[in-house]
Amino acid sequence: MSEAQTPTLELTILMPCLNEAETLEVCIRKAMGFLERSGVSGEVLISDNGSSDGSQDIARRLGARVSDAPRRGYGAALLNGIENARGRFVIMGDADDSYDFENLEPFIAQLRGGADLVMGNRFRGGIAQGAMPPLHRYLGNPVLSGIGQLFFRPNIGDFHCGLRGFNVQRIRALALQTTGMEFASEMVVKASLARYRIEEVPTTLKKDGRSRPPHLRSWHDGWRHLRFLLLFAPRWLFVYPGLLAFALGAIAVGVLSFGGVRIGEVGFDVTTMVYASALCVVGYQALMFFWLTKLFATQEGFLPASARYRSIVAKWSAERGLILGLVLFLLGIAAGIIQVVRWGSLDFGPQDAATVVRIAVPSALGIMLGFQTILMSFFSGVLTTPRRETPLSTVIEA
Structure with missing residues (x-):
């Protein structure tokens, strides 16, 4: 000084x-x-x-x-x-x-x-x-x-x-x-x-x-x-809305995969399932943006890095994210292959539209979430690459 x-x-x-x-x-x-x-x-x-x-x-x-x-x-x-x-x-x-x-x-x-x-x-x-x-x-x-x-x-x-x-x-x-x-x-x-x-x-x-x-x-x-x-409050911007959207979308897709549901006079079926999958993807993206925002903000000194947060970052690696993304992606591909095999058993003839959608939506959801996870993992790896200068934010404990 x-x-x-x-x-x-x-x-x-x-x-x-x-x-x-x-x-x-x-x-x-x-x-x-x-x-x-x-x-x-x-x-x-x-x-x-x-x-x-x-x-x-x-x-x-x-x-x-x-x-x-x-x-x-x-x-x-x-x-x-x-x-x-x-x-x-x-x-x-x-x-x-x-x-x-x-x-x-x-x-x-x-x-x-x-x-x-x-x-x-x-x-x-x-x-x-x-x-x-x-x-x-x-x-x-x-x-x-x-x-x-x-x-x-x-x-x-x-x-x-x-x-x-x-x-x-x-x-x-x-x-x-x-x-x-x-x-x-x-x-x-x-x-x-x-x-x-x-x-x-x-x-x-x-x-x-x-x-x-x-x-x-x-x-x-x-x-x-x-x-x-x-x-400065990424939980309110990303996490809470993201968790709500992801949970509602995932639950709806999971329930409707086994058949339609009626609540009173209102019926929910494959159309609702398609929109629920979109809600699930939006929620998942919000959660990934939280993680990337937190990484960037702490690296650049805009947000404090608590001991708990640094512990999580130390345990998480781009490779683990890539494995998780690859698993989700392959599960989606596997569901799609199963659907094609079932279609082949029908000599590739007409199928019941609702039955097709019940398999196609989870398959597409797995492919999308897996691919997004892979990209997020690569980008987080870039953000967490060790650098010469230590951000000033590390002196602040949340």
Whole structure:
């Protein structure tokens, strides 16, 4: 760790900045006022994302430190600031004068008490009229926060609050990756997966002081956050739907292979069997995508690799997958050969359509699942090939 990264102060108040000349001065003055009033040894750090409106000069004139972020993006600016922070703790917030930099005592108290991440809750602290669009306040934030709580259990009510504090060494250990708006979600998700202590304190939100529109794009950025949450929760995206589809499809195919079934006035026969086999294939594909996604995400540092997961990967090999796939494939071929032999016994004449389908569907299902398993095994072998560099995700235990 370089000297600039070594904590020499208690607190760094970090603000990402991209052309915030209208509001940057008032934010810095509020942050400086808090440091002076509270007696906390700290600094105000502006991580500039390439401003062209003189924001850097404003910050330096007011005594703030400026660090130029080499890459564009909200996450890139914050990653740069976290890397260059001199404080043991960091409290980050946007430089648009919407967050309350004058009342950071609750964050400091929780951080001093041992919290790794302290989230602000705008819904508990108060949202001024016009500060948050109704779409965000009543739909976007509650829905995304609810999904985040369901998937990762961070026990917070405002998943996307931009005013948050953290122990800088602990957050650096997470090896955060994303450079865009997903960064805010990644921090909470990885902290939850790493079993960090996460606390929440009330904070206020007021209408920002800029005359231009915010950088945030409601539907676009909302979808990016949702997609990110789903990718970090592959069980919810792949495993649970996949298991349900595969089980229902396989059971239906197995039962209908012995004959039609009636439930009340409704009959289920070979037509249902065909659709059930498709459901089975879809479910199986979802499960394979889970496995491949998990392999790739852990290799690239997006998901943590727990001891249990590494044990499973160590026991599994591409060769075992190939054997399983080959067995399924050959069973499907064998069922098809049996059907052809039976047809030959009829001198290749007309057959009962329902009887043919009852054999053809399991045969085709075995061939498809076997072939997919073989391909998945080859690809997983590529992903698990030993490489020179060890992914940073291995330092995190889920």
